[in-house]
Amino acid sequence: MIALYAITFNALAVTPTAYGELSSDMFADSDKCSQCHAIAHDQWKGTMHYNAYEDPFYQKEVLAASNDTQGIVDEFCSRCHTPIGVVSGEIPPVGGANLSAIAREGVQCDFCHVISVSNGTGNAPFVVSPGNIKWGPFDDSKSAYHESEYLELYTTSEYCGMCHDVTHPLNGLVVDDTYTVWKEGPYAEEGVECQDCHMTSGITKFEANPGRAGSGAQKREHISTHAIVGGNAFITEILGEDKYKEMAVERLKKTATLSIDAPQIGQRGDNLSLNISITNSGAGHKIPTGVSEIRQMWLTVSVKDGSGKQVYNTGDVYDNGTVGNAKIYNTVLGDAQGQPTLSFWLAQSILEDNRIPPRGTVSEKHSFRIPEDVTYPLAIEVTLQYRSAPQDIIDHLFGKDVYEVPVISMTEISTNIYENEETAAAGAADAAKPSTPGVGSLGSVTILLCAAYFYMGRREI
Numbered sequence: 001m002i003a004l005y006a007i008t009f010n011a012l013a014v015t016p017t018a019y020g021e022l023s024s025d026m027f028a029d030s031d032k033c034s035q036c037h038a039i040a041h042d043q044w045k046g047t048m049h050y051n052a053y054e055d056p057f058y059q060k061e062v063l064a065a066s067n068d069t070q071g072i073v074d075e076f077c078s079r080c081h082t083p084i085g086v087v088s089g090e091i092p093p094v095g096g097a098n099l100s101a102i103a104r105e106g107v108q109c110d111f112c113h114v115i116s117v118s119n120g121t122g123n124a125p126f127v128v129s130p131g132n133i134k135w136g137p138f139d140d141s142k143s144a145y146h147e148s149e150y151l152e153l154y155t156t157s158e159y160c161g162m163c164h165d166v167t168h169p170l171n172g173l174v175v176d177d178t179y180t181v182w183k184e185g186p187y188a189e190e191g192v193e194c195q196d197c198h199m200t201s202g203i204t205k206f207e208a209n210p211g212r213a214g215s216g217a218q219k220r221e222h223i224s225t226h227a228i229v230g231g232n233a234f235i236t237e238i239l240g241e242d243k244y245k246e247m248a249v250e251r252l253k254k255t256a257t258l259s260i261d262a263p264q265i266g267q268r269g270d271n272l273s274l275n276i277s278i279t280n281s282g283a284g285h286k287i288p289t290g291v292s293e294i295r296q297m298w299l300t301v302s303v304k305d306g307s308g309k310q311v312y313n314t315g316d317v318y319d320n321g322t323v324g325n326a327k328i329y330n331t332v333l334g335d336a337q338g339q340p341t342l343s344f345w346l347a348q349s350i351l352e353d354n355r356i357p358p359r360g361t362v363s364e365k366h367s368f369r370i371p372e373d374v375t376y377p378l379a380i381e382v383t384l385q386y387r388s389a390p391q392d393i394i395d396h397l398f399g400k401d402v403y404e405v406p407v408i409s410m411t412e413i414s415t416n417i418y419e420n421e422e423t424a425a426a427g428a429a430d431a432a433k434p435s436t437p438g439v440g441s442l443g444s445v446t447i448l449l450c451a452a453y454f455y456m457g458r459r460e461i
């Protein structure tokens with residue numbers, strides 16, 4: 001029976017490169033490629049692909065996973081985070097005692113460009129053929145150093161989907177559905193691939209980048225960029241990869257839009273309801289995606305009266321790093337006892353998934369009572385926040401006060417509530433008034449600087 005199954009499987013598809021089938025010296029290190037592909041090298045070095053193995057968060061988690069499973073998942077985890085380490089059999093041990101320098105380069109040039117075929121998507125089913133042929137997106141590419149071969153795979157999401165779709169190796173639970181959600185969503189239908197948003201400067205759509213792909217090569221209408229960035233502004237920060245932190249923040253700021261449905265007028269003592277909608281306007285997959293049991297997205301809602309007194313407030317980050325009273329958008333995985341767990345290798349079920357699908361919108365209702373002693377107008381401010389991990393898991397893994405996970409504001413919206421029609425009309429006219437360019441913006445810069453100064457001063461106390 002087993003043999004028959006194996007034959008059917010092989011007749012349908014290729015066999016992915018097995019553990020220890022190759023050796024690491026069959027791959028070229030990225031410095032070699034940078035001799036002629038300096039721009040691509042500069043864009044890739046420092047990204048999360050380059051850091052996929054050295055990532056200190058991954059390092060802590062893979063050791064925990066290895067301990068929890070008596071080493072059963074060692075090869076599984078490493079297959080995406082240090083693929084050369086696995087195909088060369090240098091891992092396990094996951095600590096990296098036998099790992100070559102080239103395998104430490106994580107997801108690197110020569111690995112990515114000797115993938116010659118793939119057995120579909122999910123759990124890294126790649127076949128690698130290291131050697132003189134480099135596969136890529138061009139069908140007319142010539143180089144003195146290596147042979148070039150066109151492979152359509154490189155231009156499609158299926159390429160990324162090899163690693164960006166993860167199911168639990170033992171129970172089949174889907175723990176990363178980035179590719180699958182893209183495939184079933186509107187972007188796949190419109191032919192917008194991962195590369196269009198992640199390998200061009202367009203961020204939310206394709207943008208052509210004319211140039212040369214290598215020294216002495218012909219000029220082309222488009223060459224892809226290798227600064228493949230997501231939302232990780234935390235690990236990039238602690239590794240000192242500031243350029244990629246900034247790019248992650250820029251990307252997060254283009255991901256979503258907010259709208260707010262609130263009455264313009266409210267009387268003292270009234271119960272007021274706000275309806276706040278979040279739309280995933282820029283990502284080809286759910287937000288958050290990837291290790292979405294660890295990522296966090298939520299709304300901070302603040303209502304202050306005319307004198308600056310807080311009337312209503314949710315979603316602040318407290319000093320201990322917890323988020324106050326907010327709905328967190330992410331996935332919640334359940335362990336064997338049905339309890340929430342952040343350790344996806346122990347997960348057996350998905351307890352909750354309230355992430356926002358591509359082009360999808362979700363709404364939150366917030367209600368509060370207008371106090372009797374309020375001064376008008378009431379200012380409502382809403383911010384969509386993102387952080388790469390809850391503070392407590394980072395404190396638990398690295399020690400308290402070692403790293404502070406940055407909270408990134410993705411987008412903001414604000415509005416006012418007035419006492420009556422008259423003040424509302426005056427407020428609306430005020431808001432619509434064209435500001436005198438120089439003076440107006442100088443004024444607001446001054447206010448911002450004062451606020452920053454005040455804030456920094458307070459931090460030092």
Ligand code: HEC
Binds near residue numbers: 109
């Ligand atoms: C995660 C895998 C991955 C890594 C790492 C990677 N590439 Fe690429 N590369 C791709 C894909 C996919 C394309 C094709 C993108 C497209 O055209 O849609 C590509 C395109 C190219 C091209 C064709 C020209 C262009 O930019 O479109 C060259 C040359 C190239 N890569 C060289 C490199 C070098 C050198 C490195 C290391 C510094 C590198 N790549 C790292 C996946 C990767």
Ligand code: HEC
Binds near residue numbers: 110134136138145220
């Ligand atoms: C001596 C210079 C040189 C070196 C070293 C070099 N390349 Fe190239 N490579 C080129 C040139 C030139 C091209 C042609 C670019 C074009 O067609 O626009 C090219 C094209 C490519 C392509 C596109 C292939 C296709 O058909 O789409 C890939 C991928 C690539 N190189 C990867 C690599 C990798 C990975 C390394 C390091 C192992 C490397 N190259 C080292 C010069 C070099």
Ligand code: HEC
Binds near residue numbers: 157198
């Ligand atoms: C329409 C543009 C678009 C497309 C298509 C797209 N992405 Fe994204 N991607 C984004 C934006 C914007 C973000 C930032 C928001 C976020 O982090 O969720 C992002 C974030 C990510 C992240 C980090 C997620 C996190 O929160 O940790 C990963 C990983 C990722 N994308 C991979 C992919 C893969 C793989 C594909 C193809 C299957 C793809 N993306 C298709 C725009 C896109």
Ligand code: HEC
Binds near residue numbers: 079
């Ligand atoms: C060989 C496996 C592999 C392939 C192929 C691959 N990736 Fe990745 N990618 C990873 C791993 C592993 C990480 C996470 C590294 C970490 O966070 O420690 C990652 C990280 C990322 C991130 C950063 C996520 C963040 O939170 O900031 C983005 C974006 C991304 N990949 C997009 C892509 C796209 C687009 C493609 C296809 C062109 C692709 N990847 C191909 C393995 C791969």
Ligand code: HEC
Binds near residue numbers: 078
């Ligand atoms: C099929 C490929 C694949 C496998 C197998 C895999 N990962 Fe990952 N891992 C990824 C990708 C892709 C990302 C980036 C997703 C994102 O940014 O949200 C990632 C991100 C992570 C992160 C977050 C890193 C950060 O900087 O925020 C941790 C931690 C992690 N993986 C640990 C593990 C462990 C432990 C295992 C084994 C139990 C494992 N991974 C198995 C592909 C994989």
